[in-house]
Amino acid sequence: MKKTYKWGIIGLGRIAHSFVEGLKILPNATCYAVAARSLEKAEVFKKEHGFQKAFGSYAEMLADPDLDVVYIATTNNLHFEHTMLSLEAGKAVLCEKPFASDLSQVLQMVDKAREKKCFLMEALWSRFIPSMTQFKAQAESGVIRQPLLLQCNFGFVSPFDPFKRVYDPELGGGSVPDIGIYPIFTAMYLFGKPESISVTSVPAPTGTDWTTAIVFKHKEKEISVLTSSFEMVLDNEARLYGEEGCLKLHSMFHIPTKLSLRKNDGTETEIPVEMTGNGYNYEAAEVMDCLDKGLIESPGMPHAFSIDLIKVIDEVVQKAAKSY
Numbered sequence: 400m401k402k403t404y405k406w407g408i409i410g411l412g413r414i415a416h417s418f419v420e421g422l423k424i425l426p427n428a429t430c431y432a433v434a435a436r437s438l439e440k441a442e443v444f445k446k447e448h449g450f451q452k453a454f455g456s457y458a459e460m461l462a463d464p465d466l467d468v469v470y471i472a473t474t475n476n477l478h479f480e481h482t483m484l485s486l487e488a489g490k491a492v493l494c495e496k497p498f499a500s501d502l503s504q505v506l507q508m509v510d511k512a513r514e515k516k517c518f519l520m521e522a523l524w525s526r527f528i529p530s531m532t533q534f535k536a537q538a539e540s541g542v543i544r545q546p547l548l549l550q551c552n553f554g555f556v557s558p559f560d561p562f563k564r565v566y567d568p569e570l571g572g573g574s575v576p577d578i579g580i581y582p583i584f585t586a587m588y589l590f591g592k593p594e595s596i597s598v599t600s601v602p603a604p605t606g607t608d609w610t611t612a613i614v615f616k617h618k619e620k621e622i623s624v625l626t627s628s629f630e631m632v633l634d635n636e637a638r639l640y641g642e643e644g645c646l647k648l649h650s651m652f653h654i655p656t657k658l659s660l661r662k663n664d665g666t667e668t669e670i671p672v673e674m675t676g677n678g679y680n681y682e683a684a685e686v687m688d689c690l691d692k693g694l695i696e697s698p699g700m701p702h703a704f705s706i707d708l709i710k711v712i713d714e715v716v717q718k719a720a721k722s723y
């Protein structure tokens with residue numbers, strides 16, 4: 400019989416609600432504990448989602464000896480602190496994207512996971528969603544022959560408010576760390592780490608990036624053209640052009656979605672992809688598969704990938720600021 404894992408959630412904001420909907424459909428996951436800065440909020444969340452325990456402090460929840468694995472859903476600037484706390488307490492960790500504020504923090508998190516022999520993975524849920532994994536598998540199958548160009552963008556209107564998480568530099572705001580990470584991830588998942596990076600960006604009044612355009616050149620001379628924005632609704636698709644056609648992840652490309660193929664003669668077909676749940680179930684299932692195998696990192700989203708990803712994000716954010 401498969402082991403059942405007791406999950407705890409740190410930070411009960413918007414995404415925590417979506418994540419637990421995915422968790423609930425997994426038979427080997429127990430919705431065990433939740434922690435917020437206020438006990439009242441944790442009690443409400445516990446009741447709404449059928450958890451067993453509520454805590455008014457993150458540290459108190461981490462001291463619970465029965466807790467196996469923690470999902471960290473606090474603001475970007477706090478991922479480092481809460482991951483280190485959780486690993487120090489000996490818990491397995493799934494931490495929201497971006498993994499931390501910069502490369503040095505990610506390196507310390509990975510070192511701590513190795514020292515404590517605890518599992519650690521960045522919660523880049525798209526990596527495990529079947530439409531995304533099929534996108535890559537189809538590209539590798541040769542259906543468009545040699546892939547040459549990825550066009551991918553993520554944009555919506557987030558009305559400006561200096562106190563909002565996505566505009567607050569103190570909370571790690573900016574379109575690149577928050578949503579640009581998905582096109583960047585998609586390019587690196589398909590083509591590997593870019594060999595060159597060009598960036599042009601427009602700042603919001605708080606100095607965080609508002610709209611950013613990125614061009615990568617990869618090892619085999621593939622090009623990625625990526626955009627993120629909180630100022631406008633973009634098409635939110637991922638289009639991979641090759642010598643013999645185009646594979647498209649329809650809007651929203653980073654969530655469970657439709658995948659289609661257009662050949663150069665104009666014929667278009669949908670590629671069927673089987674999916675269950677709201678998408679967050681796949682990353683949670685990956686965590687538990689790895690724990691079953693006694694792994695401290697996921698083969699699908701290894702530490703090395705997260706290190707490369709934060710290096711690229713650091714460079715994009717620095718180049719964006721220089722272009723203002």
Ligand SMILES: NC(=O)c1ccc[n+]([C@@H]2O[C@H](COP(=O)([O-])OP(=O)(O)OC[C@H]3O[C@@H](n4cnc5c(N)ncnc54)[C@H](OP(=O)(O)O)[C@@H]3O)[C@@H](O)[C@H]2O)c1
Nearest residue numbers: 410411412413414415435436472473474475495496497564
């Ligand atoms: N995977 C995805 O699809 C996805 C989508 C959106 C966001 N995210 C990521 O998930 C994380 C949370 O995003 P969200 O949209 O859920 O944000 P949110 O609704 O603002 O929630 C953030 C949580 O952070 C906690 N927090 C602790 N200290 C805080 C402080 N000083 N100021 C503000 N919040 C503080 C709060 O937890 P308490 O409950 O303890 O008060 C709050 O509930 C971010 O890292 C974001 O990048 C992922």
